Amino acid sequence: xxxIRQFLDRVRPNFQKxxxxxxxxxxxxxxxxxxxxxxxxxxxxxxxxxxxxxxxTMSTVxxxxxxxxxxxxxxxxxxxxxxxxxxxxxxxxFAYGFVKVLPLIIVTYVSGGIVEVIxxxxxxxxxxxxxxxxxxxxPLTLPVTMPLWMIAIATIFAVAIGKEVFGGxxxxxxxxxxxxxxxxxxxxxxxFSADDVWVSGLENGEGIxxxxxxxxxxxxxxxxxxxxIPDAMDMFLGTIPGAVGETSTAAILLGGxxxxxxxxxxxxxxxxVFVGAFTMGLxxxxxxxxxxxxxxxxxxxxxxxxxxxxxxxxxxPVTASRTETGKYIYGFLIxxxxxxxxxxxxxxxxGVLLAILFMNVFAPLIDHIVVNANVKRRLKRxxxxxxx
Amino acid sequence: xANVTKLKKGLNxxxxxxxxxxxxxxxxxxxxxxxxxxxHNIMPKLSLREGAVVKAGTQLCYHKYDPRxxxxxxxxxxxxxxxRGERRRIEEIxxxxxxxxxxxxxxxAEPSGLDRHAVxxxxxxxxxxxxxxxxxxGIIANPDDTPRSIFISAFDTAPLAPDYDFLMKEYGKEFQxxxxxxxxxxxxxxxxxxxxxxxxxxxxxxxxxxQINRFTGPHPAGNVGVQIHHLAPIHKNxxxxxxxxxxxxxxGRLFLNGIFDAxxxxxxxxxxxxxxxxxxxYMGASIENMVRENVTTDSNLRYISGNVLTxxxxxxxxxxxxxxxxxxxxxxxxxxxFLGWAMPNIDKFSVSGTFLSWLMPGKLxxxxxxxxxxxxxxxxxxxxxxxxxxxxxxxHLIKAIMVGDVENMENLGIYEVIEEDLALCxxxxxxxxxxxxxxxxxxxxxxxxxx
Numbered sequence: 126x127x128x129i130r131q132f133l134d135r136v137r138p139n140f141q142k143x144x145x146x147x148x149x150x151x152x153x154x155x156x157x158x159x160x161x162x163x164x165x166x167x168x169x170x171x172x173x174x175x176x177x178x179x180x181x182t183m184s185t186v187x188x189x190x191x192x193x194x195x196x197x198x199x200x201x202x203x204x205x206x207x208x209x210x211x212x213x214x215x216x217x218x219f220a221y222g223f224v225k226v227l228p229l230i231i232v233t234y235v236s237g238g239i240v241e242v243i244x245x246x247x248x249x250x251x252x253x254x255x256x257x258x259x260x261x262x263x264p265l266t267l268p269v270t271m272p273l274w275m276i277a278i279a280t281i282f283a284v285a286i287g288k289e290v291f292g293g294x295x296x297x298x299x300x301x302x303x304x305x306x307x308x309x310x311x312x313x314x315x316x317f318s319a320d321d322v323w324v325s326g327l328e329n330g331e332g333i334x335x336x337x338x339x340x341x342x343x344x345x346x347x348x349x350x351x352x353x354i355p356d357a358m359d360m361f362l363g364t365i366p367g368a369v370g371e372t373s374t375a376a377i378l379l380g381g382x383x384x385x386x387x388x389x390x391x392x393x394x395x396x397x398v399f400v401g402a403f404t405m406g407l408x409x410x411x412x413x414x415x416x417x418x419x420x421x422x423x424x425x426x427x428x429x430x431x432x433x434x435x436x437x438x439x440x441x442p443v444t445a446s447r448t449e450t451g452k453y454i455y456g457f458l459i460x461x462x463x464x465x466x467x468x469x470x471x472x473x474x475x476g477v478l479l480a481i482l483f484m485n486v487f488a489p490l491i492d493h494i495v496v497n498a499n500v501k502r503r504l505k506r507x508x509x510x511x512x513x
Numbered sequence: 514x515a516n517v518t519k520l521k522k523g524l525n526x527x528x529x530x531x532x533x534x535x536x537x538x539x540x541x542x543x544x545x546x547x548x549x550x551x552x553h554n555i556m557p558k559l560s561l562r563e564g565a566v567v568k569a570g571t572q573l574c575y576h577k578y579d580p581r582x583x584x585x586x587x588x589x590x591x592x593x594x595x596x597r598g599e600r601r602r603i604e605e606i607x608x609x610x611x612x613x614x615x616x617x618x619x620x621x622a623e624p625s626g627l628d629r630h631a632v633x634x635x636x637x638x639x640x641x642x643x644x645x646x647x648x649x650x651g652i653i654a655n656p657d658d659t660p661r662s663i664f665i666s667a668f669d670t671a672p673l674a675p676d677y678d679f680l681m682k683e684y685g686k687e688f689q690x691x692x693x694x695x696x697x698x699x700x701x702x703x704x705x706x707x708x709x710x711x712x713x714x715x716x717x718x719x720x721x722x723x724q725i726n727r728f729t730g731p732h733p734a735g736n737v738g739v740q741i742h743h744l745a746p747i748h749k750n751x752x753x754x755x756x757x758x759x760x761x762x763x764x765g766r767l768f769l770n771g772i773f774d775a776x777x778x779x780x781x782x783x784x785x786x787x788x789x790x791x792x793x794x795y796m797g798a799s800i801e802n803m804v805r806e807n808v809t810t811d812s813n814l815r816y817i818s819g820n821v822l823t824x825x826x827x828x829x830x831x832x833x834x835x836x837x838x839x840x841x842x843x844x845x846x847x848x849x850x851f852l853g854w855a856m857p858n859i860d861k862f863s864v865s866g867t868f869l870s871w872l873m874p875g876k877l878x879x880x881x882x883x884x885x886x887x888x889x890x891x892x893x894x895x896x897x898x899x900x901x902x903x904x905x906x907x908x909h910l911i912k913a914i915m916v917g918d919v920e921n922m923e924n925l926g927i928y929e930v931i932e933e934d935l936a937l938c939x940x941x942x943x944x945x946x947x948x949x950x951x952x953x954x955x956x957x958x959x960x961x962x963x964x
Contacts (some may be wrong), residue, residue, distance in 0.1 A: 129851070130849065133791065148780065160851065160913045161851055162850045162852075162854055162885065162886065163849055164847040164850075165883065165884045165885065165887075166815075166846050166847045166881075166882040166883055166884065167843055167882045167883075167884060169947065169950050170932075170936070170939050170949035171940045172817055172822070172824065172843065172882050172948055173526070173822075173843065173940065174822045174824065174879070174945060175865070175883060175942070176858060176861035176863040176866065176868050176870075177864075177865045177885070177942060177945070178885050179887070179941050180886060181854045181865075181868070181886070181943075182865070182867060182943050183855070185867045196776075231630055250933075251887050253890075255892070268711075292890070293890065294889070294892060295890025295944070296890055354765050366575050369913075386866045387867045388896075389866075389893075391894075396524035429739045442895075443891075443892055445894070446894075447895075448894075448906065449898060449907075454894075492909075496906060499904065499906055500925065502904065503746065505746065506746055507746045507747065508748075
């Protein structure tokens with residue numbers, strides 16, 4: 126530990142202004158503060174500060190993603206074995222999935238990380254921790270068969286255009302993970318709509334077991350093939366085809382508990398999304414004219430990326446509503462719109478992505494209304510109680 | 514109980530080193546100082562030069578833009594140093610004490626027999642006027658204003674704060690005399706705000722000419738700004754004044770004894786103090802005789818006049834601030850910590866659940882002055898709202914200040930808060946934004962644009 130410290134102190138001059146490695150200064154700085162919390166002390170204002178910082182906060186999100194990620198890796202293997210009729214233990218399935226999923230994650234981190242470092246260096250900023258989270262949230266929303274070069278392009282687009290042009294983490298309007306996912310969805314729609322993309326190993330068309338469709342519940346619903354929708358318990362546990370990390374509502378809820386308990390993710394938003402989705406489900410039931418509209422509202426909560434979106438993406442504090450009242454409205458409308466799009470517009474079976482993007486844009490408006498209400502309320506109170 | 518305001522939001526930071534209720538009377542401090550940096554919006558001009566001999570109550574300097582507001586010496590002796598900072602701004606006027614204490618005579622007077630003008634004159638001349646501050650802005654009151662009401666918070670909820678019942682219990686007469694004087698200054702009420710959670714001393718409960726209001730809840734329930742917000746919020750054009758309880762005593766003694774007696778009981782607190790106790794000393798006194806051989810020696814130390822949230826950093830021979838009743842000593846956090854952000858860190862305090870310290874709800878902490886991270890743009894939301902028991906949106910207010918939008922600052926409540934009210938917001942901020950500094954810049958901007 127001490128020797129690492131000494132090494133860092135020795136090489137630091139190279140990275141400072143005038144040093145020959147100055148162009149990597151922000152990367153060095155990120156690495157150094159990663160290893161050591163700097164000994165920087167308060168100079169004005171409060172003399173003591175809460176122990177939580179951005180690194181801690183963001184790494185907590187990573188921890189909360191681990192259940193969904195691990196389950197997703199196993200499920201990739203499990204679905205593959207199911208589709209090809211092979212036998213395999215839990216560990217075989219996990220190992221297969223690990224090998225398939227890891228490249229998606231690495232490509233996202235590397236391509237986005239490079240963009241982050243370039244922008245931080247040009248601006249002379251520290252590297253923001255926000256991308257740590259984006260880099261894991263994004264690949265878990267993809268089909269495991271997604272080509273890596275597409276992922277790289279989408280990530281670079283999302284980080285540069287979706288975030289950095291606005292000024293980096295904290296300034297962006299759209300959630301970068303959703304932006305990347307949206308980019309892929311609109312640029313390469315076939316990679317999401319074909320039946321053979323959600324399960325690894327189907328694209329070669331070999332050895333598929335009879336009767337295995339590989340379709341996700343939403344894809345089945347979109348073509349009104351209601352019998353193909355798996356039963357609710359399978360959807361809740363996640364032993365179904367789908368995006369890597371999105372299938373298991375159970376694993377996602379575990380992550381949600383971690384986020385809510387540590388107050389890193391807003392419980393208000395998560396719950397409101399579910400309430401909004403449930404409400405829309407009920408409404409659709411009431412006016413149902415086809416079997417998709419008759420799907421029980423509670424089943425909607427287990428289907429597609431709703432839970433994943435609610436827990437990991439809608440709760441991104443930067444792009445969500447920042448007022449407490451606003452969070453209820455923001456979350457509710459995400460859930461509401463997500464189910465509306467999912468059921469009523471068969472061209473976009475996954476409505477969560479669009480609902481979040483849409484509400485990201487509207488979050489400042491919601492806040493504006495809430496803030497104005499606060500201003501009016503306080504002015505009124507001052508006039509009532511004031512003696513002037 | 515009548516009119517109890519129960520506040521739920523806020524945060525008590527559980528620190529080690531609460532002062533034991535024992536009163537120590539050390540020898541007279543050797544050095545005193547008046548620190549013009551304790552006051553906002555004051556441009557000090559010296560009245561005396563180095564070497565001048567002064568008594569307690571002798572004018573040392575005055576406010577350039579209102580020469581009626583003067584600042585007087587807390588002790589008798591000789592001016593030995595005038596310490597200046599950037600741009601020759603006066604930071605400390607240091608007085609080396611003689612033996613014993615001599616006082617300027619301002620004449621005894623029964624405050625109830627005086628009119629408003631006479632009371633104001635006496636307070637101004639003796640240098641006791643600056644103890645009266647106003648909201649909005651948290652600056653020294655303007656003698657020409659008539660405040661809507663005067664507020665006194667009789668309890669302090671800040672970390673390791675002194676127990677005002679212990680400080681005040683023997684001074685009922687002085688307190689009442691101070692109240693009598695203050696009551697001449699307002700046409701409205703004097704609000705005395707107490708905490709009903711524990712038995713309050715008679716000095717407060719038996720005081721007359723005051724309206725007693727009760728507040729319970731975690732810090733900052735004891736902040737006068739929070740109390741004003743709940744009793745009678747201020748907006749543009751409204752002015753209220755406020756005074757600390759111990760400063761009411763100084764005002765009371767001015768009328769009872771005719772002298773500027775700045776003696777004060779100060780709580781010496783903090784994890785690095787070996788024997789945290791109460792000390793009878795003076796406003797402006799050096800803390801040297803309190804902390805000598807009474808602090809730990811294994812790390813660099815931060816000496817603070819005031820509490821850990823709002824106090825000002827001083828050195829080990831530094832001076833007690835004009836409004837402070839507390840001195841805190843905590844360790845500096847100047848050692849880099851290996852993977853500090855990743856460790857479980859049960860000895861770290863966080864309001865978020867991201868540290869395992871929530872496993873030990875009753876634990877007392879030894880916190881240091883490390884930032885615990887780098888400054889970032891606003892990312893987390895809702896953190897600040899949870900520790901501010903006011904109907905205000907602190908994050909939006911801070912953003913309005915950052916972009917210099919005065920109209921929005923007004924709308925979002927800049928008249929209702931000063932640094933101490935948002936100090937917890939700064940403490941909890943994950944992005945380590947300098948909330949208190951930004952707020953003062955905003956207040957200064959509003960003062961400039963509205964005057």
